[in-house]
Amino acid sequence: MVLTLLSETESTSVETALDRLVSFTKNDMDKVNSLILSRTDSHVEIVPKLANYLIEAGGKRLRPMLTVAAANLFGPTNGNEIFYAAAVEFMHNATLLHDDVVDESNMRRGKPAARIVWGNQASVLVGDFLLGQAFLMMVETRDLDALGILSKAATIIAEGEVFQLVKTGDLSTGAEEYDQVIRAKTAALFEAASEVGAMASGANDVERAAMRTYGMELGRAFQLVDDVLDYGGGSGSLGKNTGDDLREGKMTLPIIIALKDGSKAEQDLIKSALGNQDTDDKTLQSIVAILEKTGALQHTLAEAEKCASAAENALQAIAKSPTRDLLGDIAQFCLLRAY
């Protein structure tokens, strides 16, 4: 399967968007990273060990970079964005720790998951610790509105995770319910990360609304692409984590579409493999072929493209600047991950 979502020129200009974001935010992210390191500290040795094992495992830190980048859009900042960014990263990592316990995942960021190294018990509790530290950092900024936004996101994320759990293996799950799940479990944090960053440089209501929409649509695009990558991505080639969602019974959009549009035999094959940890690679390969034949992966990527465009469009409400354009390119970068 070959999709041409982006023209050659666009592709060249956006391929390095993440690198450019990394360079652009380097000074701020150095501060964020120091803060992260200092706030994982504890007299209980395993707390910083486990927390830093995960945090330093080479995640992209896209969410905190969004926060500090957003804080550069609207004028001088009050410095709060460093605390928000660290809090956002802690919230994200707390979620990952708990998710890996819930999903019984063995790998994370190319290494054995923390729960494999330190056990489910410590993973649950250190996740709670990170969540507590995240709130404490927010309190330090003494900005109640930002605190409300991030607390609300924490609740929505947890609710979304429960909703996803309930829908696991539920063959009647529709595209709308899937969208509800990804808005909550993934996009809500992108949304909050973008808005609180903007607040640190005094964004007005219109600008905050624009950043909320940007974050929400970017987060949806990000998750849609992730869900395509779990079936090998646009290239159709299977990587080491391919099929995890299938074996866990996650009702992601590619599967929802294939269950709607596939033949009876194809639907039956998918149903037999969904939630079955023993699904072999040969069956997985057949299912990927069904996802390609029914256009499920292509359709999911087209949805992601719509979201990325909506994210870019939202930025039009904000004064043009190199930072704004960079954030627009980041939306396109999220799509490129699929290839």
Add this chain to the structure above:
Amino acid sequence: MVLTLLSETESTSVETALDRLVSFTKNDMDKVNSLILSRTDSHVEIVPKLANYLIEAGGKRLRPMLTVAAANLFGPTNGNEIFYAAAVEFMHNATLLHDDVVDESNMRRGKPAARIVWGNQASVLVGDFLLGQAFLMMVETRDLDALGILSKAATIIAEGEVFQLVKTGDLSTGAEEYDQVIRAKTAALFEAASEVGAMASGANDVERAAMRTYGMELGRAFQLVDDVLDYGGGSGSLGKNTGDDLREGKMTLPIIIALKDGSKAEQDLIKSALGNQDTDDKTLQSIVAILEKTGALQHTLAEAEKCASAAENALQAIAKSPTRDLLGDIAQFCLLRAY
């Protein structure tokens, strides 16, 4: 074993202290309970079901009652205590949900634990949801100082739980480390619950410090008594949850003392049973006999009595009132639970 920690008269006057606290806080607790019910609501059906299954299982709600009672000590309240009390109860229940997963507990409040009914996964995630909702309620009060106190408590609790986990089955654990664990995992929330309540009626710094000490010492007494109850309490009679701590390998004070003061053979018996899920009731009975012989239970209860007295004494810094005296009686009530 018969301990006479309280004279006959004291016993009569304090036996109904909890009932008196329940009556005294009834109006406020009705508001707290309505708030709790409204904040467990979610479009994801399992969230209120699981949350209310636990919350309505008949816990004493001692912590939120402390909060609303403390708010009656220092003059007219600003109403925030209702939100703090609900937040405290949510934090407590989030901890219970996660604890039961961590400890693989089967029973809670006389019913199958939520994780048995809905699974570990939903218990972890609904715990996260309750924690998020707790923070949101605190944000609504717009009192950053109280928010800081409760956030700090959340972090300390998680850290204490990890410390306890690390110390599980560690035979070298000393009384000081045990005290560190119970201060963090239990008493920190009693401390925060008492202080934020006081803040809602404008307590000054001295009064807040007194309420902190009251809560901390009450929490320590409460946990010490709990840990004695796990070996049958002062009566030495075994109930249905007796021995859970032993089988889970928890290094509580009775065990720490017996490992120090018991004979070599007694120490060996304890070591063989600690952390062994298959320890039978006969062995447990023998270990309880060792705990009695070495004075471990008596010594632990004496520690609890010291803490309860320290809690009562702390209240002396506060103007005398029926509410103050009631809180003093609650400290003594915590001791009575052991019998």
